[in-house]
Amino acid sequence: MFKFIQGIDHGLARIERGLVIGLTGAIAGIMMSQVVMRYFFSAPIFWAEEISVQMLVFATLFGLSLLVHHGMLVSIDFLPRALSGRRRHALLAVLGGVMLALLAFVAWLGWEWVARPDVRLELGATTQLPRWYNYTVLPLALTVMAWHQLAAIVREVRALRGAAQ
Helix, strand or coil, X not given: CHHHHHHHHHHHHHHHHHHHHHHHHHHHHHHHHXXXXXXXXXXXXXXXXXXXXXXHHHHXXXXXXXXXXXXXXXXXXXXXXXXXXXXXXXXHHHHHHHHHHHHHHHHHHHHHHHCCHHHHXXXXXCCCCECHHHHCHHHHHHHHHHHHHHHHHHHHHHHHHHHHC
């Protein structure tokens, strides 16, 4: 079961990494095209800014999820570092549980919000595309972050069991 959870965790991280790299490249390509079209041909791409901002939000959210996967979020860790062995793993598992509960709750609120009929009717200003698909990225990224946090808790519990033996 441990290998299964960690395998899914690493697979999601690989997908997110590719997504963030692809989105960043697409933003750069769209904005370079926008500059060329606007200043050399006087024919700006009317949707470039809106789409680029949406892609930037996507890349940011999935980038945050990658930080959760790698355990690289900014944190105050003087207490876990002061502890050793079992106590450190136990504290990190408890703190991870609090973070997991928070991520799961906010993801649930996000899914509830995206499912509302008034949100489903909103359209983009320039593209006239439905905005719900943009909004869905927030609870999706939070759900993946929660998975990464669950995998981290499983690792801490396993390390706690190993330290007990």
